[in-house]
Amino acid sequence: MPNIRPEVAADGGIADERPDGTSRPEETARNDEADSDVVLRATGVGKAYGSRLPVGRTVEVLNGADIEVRAGEVVGIVGANGSGKSTLMKILVGALEADAGTVESSGRVGWCPQEELLYDRLTIRETFRLFGEAYGMDREAVADARDRLADQLGFEDFLGYRVDHLSGGNRQKVNLAVALMHDPDVLLLDEPYTGFDWDTYLSFWELTEELKKRGTSVAIISHLINERERFDRIFELADGTLEDVTEEGSTQAGDAGVR
Amino acid sequence: MSQTRTTLEMGLREYARTPVLLALLVFLPAYVILFFTRVVPERTVPVDVPGAGMLAVGLKPTVAALMTPMVAALIGGIAGLFLMQSARDVDSRLVVVGAAPRAILFARFGLLGFATLLASAVAVAVMSLTYVPDQLAPFVAATVVSGLTYGALGVLAGLVLNRLAGVYLMMFGPFLDIFLAQSPLSEGAPAVAPYLPGHYTVEMAFDAAFTAGVDLATVAGGLVYLAVVAAVAWAAFSRTLRST
Amino acid sequence: MMSTAVRLRVGLSATLREFLREPLNVALLVVLPPVVITSYGSMMGAFPRLHSMDAAPGTLGALNGTLFVATFLPGVIGLFQVISARSADERLAVCGFQRPVMFTSRLLAVVAASVLTAAVSLAVLATRTDVADPAVGFTLLAFVGVLYGLVGMLVGAVLPRELEGSLVLIFLADVDELMSSGLFRTDSVLVELLPMHYPHELFQSAVGGETLATGTVVASLGYAAALFALALGVYTLVAGEGGVLG
Numbered sequence: 001m002p003n004i005r006p007e008v009a010a011d012g013g014i015a016d017e018r019p020d021g022t023s024r025p026e027e028t029a030r031n032d033e034a035d036s037d038v039v040l041r042a043t044g045v046g047k048a049y050g051s052r053l054p055v056g057r058t059v060e061v062l063n064g065a066d067i068e069v070r071a072g073e074v075v076g077i078v079g080a081n082g083s084g085k086s087t088l089m090k091i092l093v094g095a096l097e098a099d100a101g102t103v104e105s106s107g108r109v110g111w112c113p114q115e116e117l118l119y120d121r122l123t124i125r126e127t128f129r130l131f132g133e134a135y136g137m138d139r140e141a142v143a144d145a146r147d148r149l150a151d152q153l154g155f156e157d158f159l160g161y162r163v164d165h166l167s168g169g170n171r172q173k174v175n176l177a178v179a180l181m182h183d184p185d186v187l188l189l190d191e192p193y194t195g196f197d198w199d200t201y202l203s204f205w206e207l208t209e210e211l212k213k214r215g216t217s218v219a220i221i222s223h224l225i226n227e228r229e230r231f232d233r234i235f236e237l238a239d240g241t242l243e244d245v246t247e248e249g250s251t252q253a254g255d256a257g258v259r
Numbered sequence: 260m261s262q263t264r265t266t267l268e269m270g271l272r273e274y275a276r277t278p279v280l281l282a283l284l285v286f287l288p289a290y291v292i293l294f295f296t297r298v299v300p301e302r303t304v305p306v307d308v309p310g311a312g313m314l315a316v317g318l319k320p321t322v323a324a325l326m327t328p329m330v331a332a333l334i335g336g337i338a339g340l341f342l343m344q345s346a347r348d349v350d351s352r353l354v355v356v357g358a359a360p361r362a363i364l365f366a367r368f369g370l371l372g373f374a375t376l377l378a379s380a381v382a383v384a385v386m387s388l389t390y391v392p393d394q395l396a397p398f399v400a401a402t403v404v405s406g407l408t409y410g411a412l413g414v415l416a417g418l419v420l421n422r423l424a425g426v427y428l429m430m431f432g433p434f435l436d437i438f439l440a441q442s443p444l445s446e447g448a449p450a451v452a453p454y455l456p457g458h459y460t461v462e463m464a465f466d467a468a469f470t471a472g473v474d475l476a477t478v479a480g481g482l483v484y485l486a487v488v489a490a491v492a493w494a495a496f497s498r499t500l501r502s503t
Numbered sequence: 504m505m506s507t508a509v510r511l512r513v514g515l516s517a518t519l520r521e522f523l524r525e526p527l528n529v530a531l532l533v534v535l536p537p538v539v540i541t542s543y544g545s546m547m548g549a550f551p552r553l554h555s556m557d558a559a560p561g562t563l564g565a566l567n568g569t570l571f572v573a574t575f576l577p578g579v580i581g582l583f584q585v586i587s588a589r590s591a592d593e594r595l596a597v598c599g600f601q602r603p604v605m606f607t608s609r610l611l612a613v614v615a616a617s618v619l620t621a622a623v624s625l626a627v628l629a630t631r632t633d634v635a636d637p638a639v640g641f642t643l644l645a646f647v648g649v650l651y652g653l654v655g656m657l658v659g660a661v662l663p664r665e666l667e668g669s670l671v672l673i674f675l676a677d678v679d680e681l682m683s684s685g686l687f688r689t690d691s692v693l694v695e696l697l698p699m700h701y702p703h704e705l706f707q708s709a710v711g712g713e714t715l716a717t718g719t720v721v722a723s724l725g726y727a728a729a730l731f732a733l734a735l736g737v738y739t740l741v742a743g744e745g746g747v748l749g
Binding site: 093094095111113115117118119120121122126129130131133134135136162178182 | 349355
Binding site: 280283294297298300322333338340342420424426431440442445448449 | 525551691
């Protein structure tokens with residue numbers, strides 16, 4: 001289990017709470033033996049979108065979704081388009097408030113969103129600096145992380161380039177690197193393979209293996225899961241809830257994949 | 260503090276890399292003030308200046324003194340409408356990973372202020388080619404306050420309305436408010452005029468342009484109006500940063 | 504294979520449906536004209552009749568307000584049509600839609616908006632003042648709407664970003680409106696370059712029941728033709744540049 005470095009910036013840069021009210025990793029006490037290897041847990045999560053007025057349709061996207069991610073696991077979350085995968089992910093990382101249920105984490109959470117949420121006109125170096133500051137990392141740590149990830153993912157030649165001048169694949173690499181730079185205990189990835197070429201896809205899985213060895217958990221949300229053997233567990237999101245489908249042979253997550 | 264500084268610094272770097280926008284912030288105010296100071300005929304008009312009563316003033320300086328805060332309002336309004344929103348998703352991501360929302364708010368509002376300041380400086384500079392306000396610094400201040408007030412309103416409009424409605428609002432708002440409702444050429448202000456955003460700033464501008472004194476009550480009114488609108492915009496924008 | 508006419512019809516109905524589905528847009532269409540025309544009219548009514556004014560200030564205000572409303576909604580729609588559709592149009596170009604066809608489809612949306620706002624604005628104006636020739640008045644309002652729609656499309660093609668495009672359109676529109684307000688008169692030739700300069704005179708004549716000056720009509724049509732050619736040319740050029748996927 002990697003060291004949880006309580007790097008808080010001198011001016012208290014790290015907010016005490018996530019926007020959804022769940023506590024920062026350092027604040028949450030570990031419960032008991034049985035729970036000690038659970039790094040992320042969601043219980044009874046519900047979320048509905050729709051009109052606040054009496055008229056208008058309300059869409060219940062999540063309805064009592066439960067999931068536990070343990071240390072060093074690679075978990076896949078699969079579901080059809082519109083099943084609520086991105087909503088679930090945003091709730092798990094604290095970017096969105098759930099209508100019901102709780103989310104707890106005992107470690108640092110890293111989030112790689114499906115859209116490349118980056119500042120277009122900043123260079124890769126500047127992007128690392130800005131996000132590093134937000135994570136509460138000092139300059140050397142930021143530089144180390146940047147150089148290490150640039151080397152691992154293969155964008156070391158582009159550090160001085162603006163994000164909007166990068167190819168789609170490189171932008172996605174930077175998007176991923178930003179989620180990894182603070183050495184998270186659990187990494188949540190929303191459709192990470194988009195725009196990857198074959199080499200990058202392989203590098204991505206090498207990286208995942210390395211993270212797993214270090215005890216970092218990886219949760220991948222996708223509408224398509226190939227190579228089931230890479231995953232320790234697979235959940236299917238359907239009708240607002242999650243079902244463990246690891247043992248099942250052919251499901252939506254199985255051979256055919258889902259579009 | 261360092262987070263705010265870094266976020267603001269990165270925001271300014273992004274700005275510097277949008278040369279078209281920067282060029283527009285300079286060119287548009289310059290073009291408008293120049294245009295009007297050229298086409299408006301040389302005449303004298305009676306103008307009701309707060310604190311000084313009716314004065315005979317040249318039409319060119321009158322129009323210029325009215326156009327300058329209006330130009331700042333247009334720029335501030337549109338910038339507020341779009342600028343704050345332009346990176347909202349990414350700003351939210353920054354908050355999720357640990358940035359204090361305050362830092363982002365300071366940076367975004369700071370950039371809005373920068374755009375308004377730049378446009379105001381250019382507008383006043385070009386106006387000064389034709390007529391130098393009696394009190395330059397207070398006149399600049401009035402212009403900036405006009406821009407910031409409409410900037411804050413633009414932020415609110417951007418959060419509440421769609422872009423079509425927002426642009427429409429900015430197209431008509433400053434025009435109807437500053438050019439018509441607050442016009443010193445009219446014989447009677449409409450009942451709604453004292454409540455409009457341009458009220459205090461136009462009075463401040465005319466006071467500064469054509470008299471030697473500064474009416475503190477007007478200045479206070481303008482600053483309070485700005486503070487209230489800005490506080491509401493700040494709170495509203497802060498809320499949106501916390502949930503995508 | 505889809506004929507051009509069918510493509511245009513499909514595109515137009517989709518755009519209209521999308522526009523009308525948002526309640527705020529419908530509100531804009533219905534609520535804004537009375538608000539602007541009434542405000543403009545009553546605010547101008549407080550002005551003394553300056554020697555630059557051809558009519559009573561209040562009437563002039565209502566007239567200007569009508570033109571303002573009827574022209575600038577299509578202008579903003581034209582702007583955003585082109586900006587939003589940019590990447591979609593690039594893709595469509597690759598798929599075989601010809602650029603002039605795409606341009607026409609966007610323009611049709613602008614025409615639809617112009618007709619709608621012209622009708623609403625004229626109706627509001629008629630409640631405040633007598634409109635001697637409503638048919639000509641309506642036609643002129645729709646015409647100026649299309650004119651500004653073309654301006655919006657041109658700006659959107661050159662500056663395909665919301666902030667920058669809106670800034671330019673608003674500054675142009677407000678200056679145009681200021682010069683037409685009647686609050687001062689000028690002999691400067693610069694004013695004749697503004698889109699609303701000639702149509703404004705024509706509209707005033709139509710409302711007042713005077714004959715339209717032939718020279719002004721010709722100038723307006725010539726301006727419109729030149730603007731159309733410019734907008735089409737720039738749009739085709741710009742849409743062509745990014746016409747490769749990925």
